[in-house]
Amino acid sequence: xxxxxxxxxxxREDVSETVWQVLADKGFGGLTLRAVATAMGVSTGMLxxxxxxxxxxxxxALDLLEKRTAGRPRRARxxxxxxxxRVMLLDILPLTPGDTARxxxxxxxxxxxxxxxxxxxxxxxxxxxxxxxxLPHLEAARDLGELPADVDLEQxxxxxxxxxxGLVVQALFDPARFPEEVQSAMLDDFLATTALxxxxxxxxxxxxxxx
Numbered sequence: 376x377x378x379x380x381x382x383x384x385x386x387r388e389d390v391s392e393t394v395w396q397v398l399a400d401k402g403f404g405g406l407t408l409r410a411v412a413t414a415m416g417v418s419t420g421m422l423x424x425x426x427x428x429x430x431x432x433x434x435x436a437l438d439l440l441e442k443r444t445a446g447r448p449r450r451a452r453x454x455x456x457x458x459x460x461r462v463m464l465l466d467i468l469p470l471t472p473g474d475t476a477r478x479x480x481x482x483x484x485x486x487x488x489x490x491x492x493x494x495x496x497x498x499x500x501x502x503x504x505x506x507x508x509x510l511p512h513l514e515a516a517r518d519l520g521e522l523p524a525d526v527d528l529e530q531x532x533x534x535x536x537x538x539x540x541g542l543v544v545q546a547l548f549d550p551a552r553f554p555e556e557v558q559s560a561m562l563d564d565f566l567a568t569t570a571l572x573x574x575x576x577x578x579x580x581x582x583x584x585x586x
Contacts, residue, residue, distance in 0.1 A: 386425075387425070389415070390411070390415070390422070390425050391435070391439055393411050393414045393415045394406070394411055394432070394435065394436050394439060395439060395443065396414060397410050397411055397414055398436060398440070398480050399476055399480065402479065402480060402483035403433065403436070403480070403483040403484045403486070403487050404483055404486075406432065406433065406436055407429065407432075408422055408423065408426060408429060408432060411426075411432065430491070430494075433484075433487055433494070434494070434497075436484075437484060437488070437494070437497065437498075440477075440480055440481065440484070441501060443477070444477060444481075447466075447473070447474075447477070449462075449466050450462045450465060450466055455512070455515040455516075455519065456512065456515050456516035456519045456521050457512075457516045457521050457522075457566055457569075457570060459512045459515075460509060460512045460513060460516065460535070460566065461562065461563070461566055463508070463509065463512065464535070464539050464562055465559065465562065467539050467540075467543065468539065468542060468543060468546065468558050468559075468562070469543060469546050469547060469550075469558075470555045470558060470559070475546075475547070475550075478543050478547060479547060482543075482544065482547060484498075485498075502536065505536055506529070506532040506533055506536055507532075509532045509535060509536070510528055510529070510532050513526075513528045513531055513532060513535075514528055516570075520571065521570050521571060522569060522570065522571065523571060531569065535565075535569075538565050539562070542558060542561060542562070546558055
């Protein structure tokens with residue numbers, strides 16, 4: 376017998392918390408209805424009132440991961456332009472244990488998403504939204520003279536996301552080679568290559584706020 380509407384709403388948060396715990400412990404590869412049911416101390420049949428299929432569970436987990444990612448604590452935004460872009464990208468990199476765990480969960484979801492056309496489209500949409508959040512700040516950098524006036528902002532946003540997520544993957548697989556200070560330095564070097572040279576020198580601008 377399915378749970379009453381009130382009970383269903385009351386337990387949905389508990390279910391989501393348990394899904395998150397399983398993701399943190401086992402990644403998407405270990406996310407199954409049985410694993411979630413066991414962690415909750417309920418039957419698989421009861422859990423199927425919430426997630427009738429494995430795909431429904433995965434879709435919920437991806438949505439939950441996106442919400443957790445969006446709601447995590449962020450660094451304070453400094454001055455407009457490349458300094459803010461830098462801070463936004465630092466918030467993505469695995470520089471803390473929490474950020475490392477979150478990125479490990481994201482990367483573990485890729486195999487499942489690539490095997491499902493709808494999930495692939497949803498993941499592509501997430502990258503589109505990420506690029507769109509960078510665009511206003513890249514536009515501000517251009518208007519401030521930090522970037523060339525004729526820069527293709529959409530292409531630069533795509534390149535920036537590709538660089539950042541490539542660094543995420545390398546840091547996850549080889550953390551000893553890519554500790555926090557190395558990741559930060561590589562990010563600064565990447566941003567410097569996008570900026571205009573300082574007047575009268577051959578040096579590139581460094582984003583304000585470099586550590």
